Amino acid sequence: MGGESATRTAPHGGGTGKAPAGGKTGQRLSGLAVALGLLLFLGGFAWAAVDYRPYTVPTSSMAPTINIGDRVLAQRVDGSEVRRGDVVVFEDKTWVTGSSVVKRVVAVGGDTVACCTDGKLTVNGKKIDESYLPEGSLAELTGFPTVKVPEGRLFLLGDERRGSLDSTAHLTDAASGTVARGTVKARVDAVAWPMNGMLSRPDGFKVLGALSQPGPLPTMIALVIAGAVLVLGGAAYGPVAKLAGRSRGRTESAGAR
Numbered sequence: 001m002g003g004e005s006a007t008r009t010a011p012h013g014g015g016t017g018k019a020p021a022g023g024k025t026g027q028r029l030s031g032l033a034v035a036l037g038l039l040l041f042l043g044g045f046a047w048a049a050v051d052y053r054p055y056t057v058p059t060s061s062m063a064p065t066i067n068i069g070d071r072v073l074a075q076r077v078d079g080s081e082v083r084r085g086d087v088v089v090f091e092d093k094t095w096v097t098g099s100s101v102v103k104r105v106v107a108v109g110g111d112t113v114a115c116c117t118d119g120k121l122t123v124n125g126k127k128i129d130e131s132y133l134p135e136g137s138l139a140e141l142t143g144f145p146t147v148k149v150p151e152g153r154l155f156l157l158g159d160e161r162r163g164s165l166d167s168t169a170h171l172t173d174a175a176s177g178t179v180a181r182g183t184v185k186a187r188v189d190a191v192a193w194p195m196n197g198m199l200s201r202p203d204g205f206k207v208l209g210a211l212s213q214p215g216p217l218p219t220m221i222a223l224v225i226a227g228a229v230l231v232l233g234g235a236a237y238g239p240v241a242k243l244a245g246r247s248r249g250r251t252e253s254a255g256a257r
Contacts, residue, residue, distance in 0.1 A: 026237060033234030041227025048220045051075055053186055054091055057102050061158035061165065062087065065132050066102065071193035075215035079181030081226035082154065083212040084108060084123070085205040087188040090156075092179045095170065102188065103156035103166050104132075111149045111208075116124075116140035132159050142168045153178035167220075189215045 052073045060068040065087065074089050082088055086105045087216045095101055106128070107113035107119060113123050117139040120127040130139060141161040149155050155178050158164025167177030190198045198218070 006098065028239035029154040030234040030241040033230045033237075037227045037232075037234060039227070040223045043222045044223030044227060047223070048217070051216065051220075052189070053089075054192065055100060055102065055188075061160050061163065062102055062104070063160045064134055065159045065199065066188070066191060070191050070196075071101075072188045073103070073190045073192045073217060074186030074188045076218070077184065077187045079184040081212065082108070082184055082187065083180060083205075083210070084208055086212050087199060088156070088184050089186045089188065090183040091185060092177055092183045094173060095165075095179070100185065103158055103164075105154050106157050107147075107149045107155035109151035109153050111155070112146060113149060113155050115143050123208055126207050128207075131204060132202055133158060137161065143173060144168045146173070147176050147178075148176065149178055152187050153180055154184070168170060182223025187212065187215070189217050
C-alpha cells in the first residue's frame with residue numbers, strides 16, 4: 001500500500017528540472033528575436049556613426065534654433081547638396097582658424113541677397129518669411145547692402161542677428177562674405193542634447209525653389225529602438241516562461257491534493 005501511494009503522488013513532470021524553461025519553439029523564437037534585435041540595434045548605431053557627426057555649438061548665434069552648448073547631429077553631405085534654409089557646419093580659415101562654424105544658408109550661387117525690405121531679408125527680390133528668428137526680432141537688425149553671390153559659393157547668417165559673426169561681418173572680404181560650397185562638412189539635422197528633435201525646414205525659402213529633405217536619422221532611431229525591444233523581449237522569454245511554469249506547477253499540486 002505504501003509503495004502504491006508513493007507512486008500515485010509522484011510528480012507528473014519527472015526529470016531533474018534543469019531543462020530550459022518554455023517549449024523548444026519558444027526558445028528558438030526568443031533566440032532569433034535576440035539575434036535580430038542585436039543586428040538592428042548595432043546596425044542603427046553603425047549607420048549613424050558613418051552618416052552623422054556630433055558637434056557642440058559654442059555660441060548663441062543660432063538661437064533660438066540652437067542654443068549655446070547644444071549638441072547637434074549633422075549629416076555628412078557634399079557642398080553641392082546644400083540648399084537655401086539649411087543649417088550647415090563649415091570650415092573657412094578666413095572666418096575662424098581650426099574650428100567649425102554653424103550658420104544658416106540664406107542664398108546660394110547666382111542669388112542676389114539684401115536686407116532689408118519691410119523688415120525682411122530679400123533674396124532675388126522676394127521677401128523671405130524667416131519663422132526661425134527669435135520672437136519679435138527683425139532681419140533688419142543686421143541690415144546690409146545688396147550682395148550678388150558668386151557661383152559655387154554660399155551666403156550665411158545666424159538666426160540671432162544681433163551679434164552673429166556671419167557673412168555680414170565679412171562683407172569687406174574679397175568674396176563679399178560668401179564661403180565656398182566645398183567648405184561645408186555637414187548639414188545639421190537635429191539637436192541631440194537637449195533632445196529638441198529634428199530641425200524643421202523653413203518654408204519661407206520655398207518661393208525660391210525646393211528645400212533639402214531631412215536625412216535618415218529618424219529611420220536610424222527606429223532601428224535602434226526596435227532592436228532594443230527585440231533584445232529585451234527575447235531575453236525575457238526564459239524567465240517569464242519559468243515563472244509561468246512554476247505557477248502552473250503550484251496549481252497542479254493544489255489540484256492533486
